Structures are given as C-alpha cells and as structure tokens.
Amino acid sequence: MPPAACTTARGARITTRPFGHIGLTQDTPSENLPGPWSRARGLDHEEAAPRPAPAPGFGERLTGDDPDVLRTSFIGRRLRLFWLVLKSGFLTVLTLGIYRFWMKTRIRRWFWSAIRPGGHPLEYVGDPFEKLLGFLFAVVILAFYIGIVNLLLMFVSFAVLNGNVAAYILSFVGVIPLWFFAQYRARRYVLARTRWRGLRFGLEPGAWGYAFRALGYWALTLLSGGLLWPLMTFRLEQYKSDRTFFGAARLRQGGRWTMLYGAMKPLFLGAGLGLAAAGMIALGFAGWGSTIALCAGLTLFYGLFHYRVESLKRLTATKRLAGARLELQARPWRILWITVFGYGLTALALLVPMVAIGIALSAMLGESVMTLSPQDLSLNDLGGAVLIALSLMLYFGVFLMWSAASHALVTVPTLQHYASGLVIRGAESLNGVHQRARDAHTEAEGFADALDVGASL
Amino acid sequence: MTGFTSAGEFLDGRTPTVRPSQASLDAARGMLIIACGDDTHEWPLDQIRAVPDQAGQDILVLRRADDPVERLILPDRALLSSLPKPYKRVRAVDGWRILRWASAALCSVALIIFVLVPVMADQLARFIPPEGERALGEVTLEQIRAALDETGMRPIPECRHPEGRAVLDSMIARLTRNSDPLPEITVHVLDHELVNAFALPGGHVVLFEGLIDTAERPEELAAVIAHEIGHVVSRDPTRHALRSAGSIGVLGLIFGDFAGGALVLFLAERLIDAHYSQDAEAAADAFAQEMLIRAEVRPDALADMFERFRAMGGDAEGIVAHFMAHPTLGDRIENARGATPPGFPETRLMNEDDWQTLRRICR
Numbered sequence: 001m002p003p004a005a006c007t008t009a010r011g012a013r014i015t016t017r018p019f020g021h022i023g024l025t026q027d028t029p030s031e032n033l034p035g036p037w038s039r040a041r042g043l044d045h046e047e048a049a050p051r052p053a054p055a056p057g058f059g060e061r062l063t064g065d066d067p068d069v070l071r072t073s074f075i076g077r078r079l080r081l082f083w084l085v086l087k088s089g090f091l092t093v094l095t096l097g098i099y100r101f102w103m104k105t106r107i108r109r110w111f112w113s114a115i116r117p118g119g120h121p122l123e124y125v126g127d128p129f130e131k132l133l134g135f136l137f138a139v140v141i142l143a144f145y146i147g148i149v150n151l152l153l154m155f156v157s158f159a160v161l162n163g164n165v166a167a168y169i170l171s172f173v174g175v176i177p178l179w180f181f182a183q184y185r186a187r188r189y190v191l192a193r194t195r196w197r198g199l200r201f202g203l204e205p206g207a208w209g210y211a212f213r214a215l216g217y218w219a220l221t222l223l224s225g226g227l228l229w230p231l232m233t234f235r236l237e238q239y240k241s242d243r244t245f246f247g248a249a250r251l252r253q254g255g256r257w258t259m260l261y262g263a264m265k266p267l268f269l270g271a272g273l274g275l276a277a278a279g280m281i282a283l284g285f286a287g288w289g290s291t292i293a294l295c296a297g298l299t300l301f302y303g304l305f306h307y308r309v310e311s312l313k314r315l316t317a318t319k320r321l322a323g324a325r326l327e328l329q330a331r332p333w334r335i336l337w338i339t340v341f342g343y344g345l346t347a348l349a350l351l352v353p354m355v356a357i358g359i360a361l362s363a364m365l366g367e368s369v370m371t372l373s374p375q376d377l378s379l380n381d382l383g384g385a386v387l388i389a390l391s392l393m394l395y396f397g398v399f400l401m402w403s404a405a406s407h408a409l410v411t412v413p414t415l416q417h418y419a420s421g422l423v424i425r426g427a428e429s430l431n432g433v434h435q436r437a438r439d440a441h442t443e444a445e446g447f448a449d450a451l452d453v454g455a456s457l
Numbered sequence: 458m459t460g461f462t463s464a465g466e467f468l469d470g471r472t473p474t475v476r477p478s479q480a481s482l483d484a485a486r487g488m489l490i491i492a493c494g495d496d497t498h499e500w501p502l503d504q505i506r507a508v509p510d511q512a513g514q515d516i517l518v519l520r521r522a523d524d525p526v527e528r529l530i531l532p533d534r535a536l537l538s539s540l541p542k543p544y545k546r547v548r549a550v551d552g553w554r555i556l557r558w559a560s561a562a563l564c565s566v567a568l569i570i571f572v573l574v575p576v577m578a579d580q581l582a583r584f585i586p587p588e589g590e591r592a593l594g595e596v597t598l599e600q601i602r603a604a605l606d607e608t609g610m611r612p613i614p615e616c617r618h619p620e621g622r623a624v625l626d627s628m629i630a631r632l633t634r635n636s637d638p639l640p641e642i643t644v645h646v647l648d649h650e651l652v653n654a655f656a657l658p659g660g661h662v663v664l665f666e667g668l669i670d671t672a673e674r675p676e677e678l679a680a681v682i683a684h685e686i687g688h689v690v691s692r693d694p695t696r697h698a699l700r701s702a703g704s705i706g707v708l709g710l711i712f713g714d715f716a717g718g719a720l721v722l723f724l725a726e727r728l729i730d731a732h733y734s735q736d737a738e739a740a741a742d743a744f745a746q747e748m749l750i751r752a753e754v755r756p757d758a759l760a761d762m763f764e765r766f767r768a769m770g771g772d773a774e775g776i777v778a779h780f781m782a783h784p785t786l787g788d789r790i791e792n793a794r795g796a797t798p799p800g801f802p803e804t805r806l807m808n809e810d811d812w813q814t815l816r817r818i819c820r
Binding site for chain 2: 143144146199431
C-alpha cells in the first residue's frame with residue numbers, strides 16, 4: 001500500500017476496499033428471506049433493488065463505484081437489542097430508576113453503532129455518569145420549580161377556580177416552554193456525543209430561541225387550523241439544522257417552507273372527505289355519511305405518516321453540508337406498516353407477563369379457596385402480601401416487556417428503514433472538514449430526563 | 458497470540474479521513490503497533506478499550522482510554538482476547554463532582570419537601586376559600602376511593618342505607634349542636650374493612666365500615682368523629698393536601714416516569730394515613746373532648762376507642778398502626794380519661810336499636 005494513501009483526500013475511497021466485508025458477514029441470502037421481519041438483518045434487498053447488483057465486497061456495494069456517493073447500511077439483530085433493553089430495564093427497576101442512565105446510554109450506543117453511512121458506524125460517546133450528574137443538576141433546579149409551582153398551581157386552581165382540572169391544565173401549559181427548551185438541550189447533548197469517522201457532531205446553543213419559536217409556530221398552526229403546519233415544520237427544522245455541525249462544517253437547510261405542502265395532500269384529502277361526510281350526515285344520508293367518515297378517518301391516519309415521512313424526505317434533500325448533499329429514500333406506507341404491525345406485536349408480547357402472573361395468581365387463589373373463607377382473602381393476610389407482590393411484578397413486567405418489545409419491533413425497523421435510505425452525495429468534500437472542540441454540556445440531558453420530553457432515543 | 462497482524466482503519470479524530478493501516482501486536486513490549494503510512498502509533502495494550510454495546514459483532518472498534526478521539530477499526534474480533542482490560546470503564550466524570558452534586562440535590566430536595574413546601578402550604582391554606590377547600594376535598598376523596606379499590610373496576614362504594622344514614626346524621630347534629638360555629642361538615646362512610654377514619658379538606662370526614670364494626674358503643678364512634686372534626690377546624694387536611702401536591706411532583710421527578718407512577722399511587726394511599734404532628738393530634742384531641750362535653754358525652758369515650766385500637770395489637774393497621782407507633786398514645790389515653798369532669802353524667806347518645814341500625818349502614 002503506498003504511504004500516500006493515508007493522506008490523500010480520497011482516503012475514504014481507498015479505505016473502504018480492504019474492509020469489503022464490514023457489516024455484511026451476517027447478510028447471507030438464507031437470512032434475507034422475503035417478508036417484513038427479515039429486514040432487520042443486514043441490508044434490505046427490496047430497498048437495494050435500484051442499486052447495482054450486489055458485489056462480493058461490502059464497501060463496493062455501499063459506495064457503488066463512486067466514492068462520492070455513500071449509502072448507509074443498518075446492521076443489528078433485534079433479538080440482541082431486545083435482551084439488552086430487557087436486561088437493563090430490569091436493572092433499572094432493581095435500582096429504583098438509577099440505572100436508567102446506563103440503560104439509555106447502552107441502547108443509544110447500540111443504535112448508533114448499527115447505522116453505518118458509507119460502511120462506517122456512528123459512535124455514541126455519551127457517558128452514564130455524565131447523565132447522572134446532569135440529572136442531579138436538573139434536580140437542584142427543577143425540584144424547586146416543580147415543588148413550588150405545583151403547590152402554587154394547586155392553590156390557585158382551588159382558591160380561584162374550585163377544581164383541579166384547571167391545575168392540571170395550568171401546570172401542563174406552564175411546562176410547555178420548558179419542554180421545548182429541554183428538547184433542544186437534549187438534542188444538543190446527543191449531537192455533541194455523536195461521532196462519525198472520528199469527528200464530533202454539534203449543535204450551537206439556542207434552546208430558549210427554539211422554545212419561543214416553537215411556541216409561536218405552534219400557536220400559528222393551531223390558529224390556522226393546521227394550514228400553517230408546513231411553516232412550523234420547516235422553520236423549526238431550519239432553526240435546528242442551521243445550528244448543527246459535523247466537525248467544523250455547518251449544516252444548512254435550504255428550500256422553502258411551501259415545498260412541504262405537497263406532503264400534506266392526503267391530509268387535505270382526508271379533511272375534504274370529513275367535510276363531505278359531515279355534509280351528508282347533515283342532509284340526512286347517515287349511512288353514506290358514516291362510510292365516508294370512516295374513509296376520512298383512515299385517510300387522515302395515513303396522512304399523518306405521509307406528512308412525517310414526505311416532509312422529512314424533502315427537508316433532507318434540501319440540506320447541504322460542506323458541499324455534500326443528503327438524500328433520503330423512505331416510504332410512508334412502510335413506516336405506517338411498521339408502526340401498526342410492530343405495536344400490534346408488542347401488545348401481543350405484553351400477554352407474556354400477563355399470562356405468567358395470571359397463572360401464578362390463579363394457582364394461589366385456587367389454593368386459597370380450598371382452605372380459606374373469602375373474608376380471609378383480604379389485604380391483611382399473607383395472601384394479600386403475595387397479591388401485592390404479584391401486581392407489582394405485573395406492573396414492572398408489563399413495563400419491561402413493553403419497552404423491550406417496542407424497541408425491537410418498532411424502533412429497529414423504523415430506524416433501519418430510514419437509515420438504509422440515507423445517501424450522501426458529494427461525500428468527498430467531507431474529507432476537508434476538521435474536528436470541532438468538545439462541548440462539555442454539564443447538564444447533559446438532565447432537564448429532558450426530568451421532564452420526560454418523550455424521545456425514546 | 459503473538460504474531461497478530463491485521464489490516465485496519467485508523468481515525469485520527471482530526472479529520473474524517475479514514476486511513477488504512479496495518480495493526481500488529483508487539484507482545485514483548487505490550488504494545489499494539491498501528492502503521493499508517495509514514496505515521497506509526499503505539500497503543501499500550503492495557504490502555505486499549507473496546508467500544509461497548511456495538512450492534513454489529515462483525516467488526517471491532519477500539520479506542521485508547523487516555524485519548525478521547527482516536528479510533529482503530531479492525532475487520533474481526535480476534536484481537537479482543539489479547540487485550541487485558543477491553544471493557545474497563547473510561548473515566549469521563551470526576552467521582553467527587555457527582556458526590557458534590559448528589560449532596561446538593563439531596564439538600565435541595567430535603568429543603569423543598571421538609572421546609573419550603575410545608576411552610577408555603579401552611580401559609581396558603583389560610584387563603585383558600587371554603588368552596589375551593591370543598592372542591593379539593595371532593596377530588597381527593599374520589600382519588601382515595603379509586604386507590605383503595607382492589608378489583609380495579611370501580612371506586613369503593615359509599616354506604617347510604619337510609620335508616621342508618623338518618624341515625625348517623627342525627628348523631629352528628631347532636632355533636633355539633635352546642636359547639637362553636639363550624640365549617641360545613643360532611644361525614645362519608647366507605648364500604649371497606651379498614652379500621653380507620655380521616656378528614657379531608659373542606660369539612661369531609663370519612664369513616665370506614667371497619668371502624669364502625671370495631672366501636673362497641675356509639676359514644677366511641679362519636680369520639681373519633683369529633684377528633685376528625687378537630688382536624689377539619691384546624692385545617693390540617695388542607696395543609697396536608699397542599700403539601701403532598703408539592704412533594705408528589707418532586708418525588709416523581711427523582712424516580713423517573715415508570716417508578717414514579719407506582720409511587721404516586723402509593724402516596725395516594727398514604728394520604729389516608731395522614732401523619733399529623735403531635736401538636737396537631739393533641740389539638741384535635743382537645744377539640745374532641747370539648748365537643749363531647751358540650752354534647753353531654755363523657756370524653757373518655759375517646760380513651761376507650763384508643764384502648765380498643767391498642768388491644769387490636771398485631772392486627773393493627775392504618776390509623777391503628779399509626780396510633781400504635783405513636784409513643785404518646787398512653788399519654789393521650791390518660792389525657793382523655795382526665796378530661797372527664799368529676800360527677801359528669803353518663804348519658805347515652807342513642808338507644809340500642811338505633812345503634813344497631815347505624816352499624817348496618819353498609820348492608
């Protein structure tokens with residue numbers, strides 16, 4: 001190998017070759033049987049169909065012949081992730097929630113390493129102790145806020161409004177700006193701890209700016225009856241994108257917000273059908289009206305997925321990074337199918353702990369009925385203690401099974417679908433990018449954790 | 458495993474250029490030699506860590522414990538067995554720093570739960586108007602009824618047998634007839650075997666059927682009701698409800714979402730078992746004695762009820778366990794006995810038929 005290989009700008013091209021088999025060692029034809037669930041293993045043949053025929057080497061297949069075009073592969077077996085989530089979730093329960101920082105870190109490491117743009121895995125370098133520290137930091141600040149604010153809201157709602165539904169609404173509204181704030185801070189932390197080919201990603205500070213904009217655009221969207229939704233989607237994405245870095249290179253969001261209206265077509269169709277149904281019912285054609293209403297509901301349901309996927313594709317296609325362009329191939333139907341089928345299977349998986357506990361319970365009750373009168377079956381007895389233990393086990397069993405199964409059956413295939421559709425064009429220009437400094441970010445994602453901003457990853 | 462050598466990819470962490478390299482093991486010096494064109498990197502074997510939790514088990518991603526950015530990617534995992542400490546933790550955070558923040562967090566939570574929230578709750582409780590208090594009490598009662606239910610289907614029912622209810626109402630009327638002006642008092646009976654009674658904000662007094670079963674005379678039941686009315690008058694439950702509103706949020710924050718859910722349920726049950734301060738209990742006792750005397754009932758009925766709780770011994774739970782644990786229960790019994798003025802007439806609250814009707818309020 002010529003020594004110059006290390007220093008040429010075309011290093012990326014040369015290097016993928018000796019590693020031709022990275023990631024595809026598991027991808028034997030027998031494992032890639034047709035069917036939705038074979039897709040978690042290695043590359044998806046259907047997705048890959050338009051690409052050149054599979055070459056013996058992995059690098060060739062991912063990059064094609066052109067080092068300037070990097071495709072992305074997703075490597076990972078969902079069963080391994082299932083066990084990882086189940087095991088770390090169990091430890092989280094045992095440690096009264098403290099292990100959740102380790103759980104989150106380990107799951108992220110797994111997902112990040114599964115995604116390999118151009119054959120090179122992403123790396124998540126977040127540290128659980130750092131998250132613990134961030135959590136403690138957030139507790140010092142938020143305990144005050146939550147304790148005092150909850151108390152005041154409760155007081156106000158009862159002193160002035162005579163009911164605590166108002167308190168819930170008020171406390172919810174009060175937390176919304178913090179929620180957006182925490183979301184941005186969490187994104188900043190996660191990007192700062194993400195690397196690809198040795199370079200850090202990053203997000204510039206700007207959480208309050210994001211929170212205010214998010215509030216404003218949400219208000220606009222609600223006031224316009226959803227018509228300005230693309231404006232919100234675009235501007236918030238632009239705010240985040242334009243502050244995102246790969247190394248020292250800044251990501252730029254191009255395009256216009258109106259380009260997202262195309263993604264709303266099914267939603268408009270659903271809304272139109274809904275109006276038609278309302279009209280029919282008002283005119284007395286209840287039968288036809290309700291049929292159309294059902295169609296409208298289904299169309300709107302699909303429309304939400306369609307909008308999410310299509311707007312993401314359009315937004316990705318108009319991003320620029322140091323001369324490189326991104327492209328995302330994803331299909332709304334596929335995401336809809338993964339979500340519906342995946343959560344359906346997850347619900348079925350919940351039956352496992354339920355049935356196990358049910359059998360234990362009926363065994364216990366069956367025995368008790370033989371020996372004890374019904375009054376003895378109160379919570380005061382040993383039987384009561386066992387009953388409480390069993391219901392706690394059921395609660396945690398369902399919780400663990402839900403998180404493990406939904407990670408394996410929904411998150412993996414979703415991420416796989418998006419990842420394997422991600423293409424970087426003009427990738428050679430990335431070779432000129434330099435490293436960026438480390439973002440200490442003391443609070444890690446403490447606020448996000450404390451406020452449960454809803455991101456599972 | 459001497460003589461290990463493998464092609465690899467070296468990432469220097471300065472540019473995203475992937476540099477092809479040749480990694481070979483120098484077992485004698487305990488070094489991994491990474492030759493990358495003109496550069497040669499030497500990594501001490503005991504400093505090499507495998508990046509953990511990798512989804513793809515086909516490759517091996519290595520780093521140095523003492524360098525945050527350099528990475529070496531190997532096409533197989535053969536080297537792993539030659540590394541002495543591949544999974545030793547890489548220190549990213551100073552332990553003392555965590556300890557310092559942990560104590561700060563602990564202090565701040567303790568300060569909030571034990572000082573700030575109680576002080577504020579006590580102050581605010583004075584300013585809640587009566588209608589607000591009643592609403593707060595009603596909401597809390599619904600929560601408790603739902604929390605106590607074991608079937609998971611519906612809240613535990615209130616006992617409203619009309620004749621029993623009429624007897625109970627006339628007893629309460631007799632108790633409150635001669636007292637100082639009171640806030641509106643509503644007495645609820647819940648169909649549950651707990652031997653317990655508690656007061657909620659807005660003048661709600663809640664009795665469990667178990668308590669009515671345990672009381673042997675109507676006067677004993679009246680004594681407990683009078684004690685709870687004492688809590689109502691001093692607004693103990695309102696302060697308590699406001700305190701728990703503040704504390705529940707903070708505790709949920711600490712334990713995270715899923716454990717937090719179980720915790721909130723648990724706390725809802727603890728609401729029943731309100732632990733008021735010794736002073737608050739003594740004040741409620743004094744109020745009850747006064748109320749009983751004005752209603753021409755011997756105040757030592759309260760002492761009888763306490764002794765009955767004490768006699769339940771090991772089976773005690775709920776309010777009983779609370780009284781049992783209370784070191785001053787003996788004092789409170791003495792106190793109630795001493796409160797009976799000499800020559801106080803022994804009058805009955807109701808006749809035996811009415812008492813039996815009241816005891817069937819849940820049937």
